[in-house]
Amino acid sequence: MKKYSRFQIIAEDKIGITLKILEKIYIENINLISLEVFPNKLYIKIEKIDNDIKLNLIKSIEKLPEIKKIEEIELLNHEENEKRLLAIIDAVDDGILAVDKNYKIELFNRYCESVFHYKKENVEGKDFRKYITSNEKLLNLLKSGKEYTNVKLSSENENGINEYIATGRAIKDDDDNVVGAVCSIRNMKNAIEMANIVSNTKDDAFKEIVGSSKVIEKTKSIVELISKGNSTVLIRGESGTGKELFAKAIHNLSNRSKKPFIVVNCAAFPENLIESELFGYEKGSFTGALNNGKEGLIQKANGGTLFLDEIGEISQMLQVKLLRFLQEGKIRKIGGCDEKLVDVRIICATNRNLEEMIKTNEFREDLYYRLNVIPLIIPPLRERKEDIPQMVQYFISKFNTKLDKNIYSIENEFINELLKYDWPGNIRELKNVIERAMNLCGKDSLSTEYLMWDYEFKNHSFEVNFQGDEIKLKKVVEIAEKSAIIDALKNHNSIRATAKALGVTHTTIINKIKKYNIKWQEKIPL
Template structure:
């Protein structure tokens, strides 16, 4: 298409038309209305007519416009244009857009140029294909004279293209019958030193005569292909034989989930024949195998035990990949002697579980299991205590953790080790109250061979040896015998000790964390605990408050404990009724968090309504709360619940009084009254 950048209207003068034709060299000018839509054309022949009629240059062209014009849509196809050009006697067509506005001219010269460009492109593409082909190519004209050869044929014949051009094909190949109508095949033709196979075909030349196209392929290439094909056939036969004689069933599907192969044992297992299975959808004939899932996962899968006619079987699904893409799935159905295999697997599983259990026990006994994130609290004092303990963990000093039984002293010890530079070392725990006094020394320091009656032949290393480079946690340090206290003091001071029955000094690098629920100061005064050891242990002291002093943590801990207990008990308790919450909050918890966990475990075991109610809680706790209520326990529970609600709102609002009042649904002044009432300022 020639784009149109200038048009004229009916009132334009002859002079304007002459100027446009002279400038554009067009033989036709589109005449359009004010919207650019076509009204007709002004042709060069009409211009000549006006000149012959001696019209003035200022004369309008309106009376000489040709209105029977040929218009073509800008979306017209090549075939349509070809038909228009062949039938039309008009040399130029007007191209319009979808709104019938003139956008260009289609001239026969434009189409000829486009055809020439297209022909040249096709010619270049064809020559590229022929030159890169492994076939020798020869083309002749209607007189059977060679007009084209490719490089391959030139190389085969040992002649240049220039020498071959114009030669007679029958003279060059006298034994080849060239008098054919369409095509023929010659199995053996000599070209230079090569033996080739020839495919001879006819084609229509430009002049209408029939030329020839000859394709030569060397027999060595064909023989190689035949050998490769035979190799593939042999491999297929070998594979088929292996599959047919396989001990277990085998099945293969393609990307369309169609069965492409099935072994006899598989057909026997499912009582099918090949016709019922081959080329059928696996989802219809054997949907239980579920082989198609491998296309999504891309990984091999092993099914659980399945059963048919009392025979148990399992399926190993294996993806078949080519160039990184899955092109099929192989299903191996194993069902022979699976009872013996199953029994063996159970034995192996038991052994593995036992080994895993002992490994876990060993790891738990020698590594810390808790971090600061697992010590749950909203209490400001506990949060401050965690920060102080975390700072203490970075040093080497001995840490003494104090608090009532069940407050979480061991959790703090684990967390201190986990955040210290010794975190990669061992964390060894010794409960001083649980080991008999006469064995404490050998447990701490170990013993040599024959140190005492009943001792192991090769001796035994102690807890200090095990904790070398790590941390030794001495729980219930207040229950240690007075005699052992002096030996412990020496280790803490000198970092060395003697094994029981030994004479060689053992040097260790151990950090001590001690814990007790006993009043060590009073024990020092009464002579039950060495004063020098007390000061040696009490370098950094951490006092964990009892649960009764941090009531805000009761419900928070309850939520966390219920989650773990649900998993352990297999229960599905979703919460605690409000009255039961009041009981928990107003109980003093002498056993602290440990007691809270035991009470919750008992309540969750007996709960029947999805939530813990008052009747699910141990009676002695409910009775103690009622006795402490001084009359009506429900009044004190209500007050406690109100205090808890205020505390939660303040915490949720991050100290913002206005926001907290809005959460509680009361005024700001009302909130200040409650803060004053419960001394929460």
């Protein structure tokens, strides 16, 4: 490692003094590294020289009539500031990543080391795309200057999958051109814990559960009571009633609130992947497995709560493994031999009739009783219509920000129309209707002219208008088939669950979606 000598020079503020000092350095054949000039003060940094040459240089500079004082120092002014700043950046409880316009990493603090599992000395000066994959947000920031805030991202390397929350800001020159970017990063576990810390009061826990009807207040009271224990909870209710919000409220009001709340949609994962996602696997367990294996979601939820949504969709094999975990509190990774004790509270949810599934041998009775220790029934929206005006105000406030709107009032007729409807899609459908109306609205008030109903929900009966032989039976069947698939997809939110509900294979539904050009994109959690 190269060593340097640094000097502070106090001098009269006269034109040409800097050139005279540089000339002395040149005469001694010394390599100048850097120079800082201030009124009455100069700082120089040179390559390390032996004492004799150093003394000669000092005496030579001291002979200049403008020089008042010269002394050796440990760091230049900017070096001291830079080291202080780097120490602060390394000390903060966030990752700080800075890159230039050529994708080179300029700053990579210790927190980043813990998130991405690389040492800063191995990545600084290198192309970030090699080490931090799947970061389209950062690439777009460097190209277009489009900034982002608190976005969930993931990156995969030989050390595993790294999930984190990131905020990106552009660095611009005087002409507003992007010359680099800086990102603040927090790993997912820490972000979840921080969110839970500020969400464990009663008001915070119920802030997204809008309404004050008698039935919803009673449900909230039950949530408060059951949040104090560790027993398994089975949340029942129609699709769109907000079962996940109640599960999160139970967690946030519990003594586990500072630990992770992990959500798993059992219907969203392919059947051959959900076991490895839940229980994890050892390295080399199967083709495509990560070199270092993978920690399962149950283990990630250790100390906290695991919410298994759509529990009625898991396979018989996984039901057995989940039952064993509930009985013993231990997990074994795929391909592993060792069992690990895990402290997790399980909350499940379903809109399916598990009792009927037990009769048809689709769901294990022993698992059902393990899960249904505390049943929680979420009322449908049609049973709490008095909450609709309050919900509409909540959604308008939310979408004003999202859609950059300024809607502050609602006409009475608009609310009356909402109250007449039975809401088979529940709160999710109401949310969609309000968002749709706000997109169409060009004023500061919502009226019925902007109310557009969902055709499939509004019209429950299947009707085909035809005359004589203009439409063949085959066409009628196709129309009915397409309508049934669209309805099932809306109700079950996954291709796999839709196939089960309609009594056909997963492949059949995929082929029908292609045949009828049904617009559907299944969302699989990262």
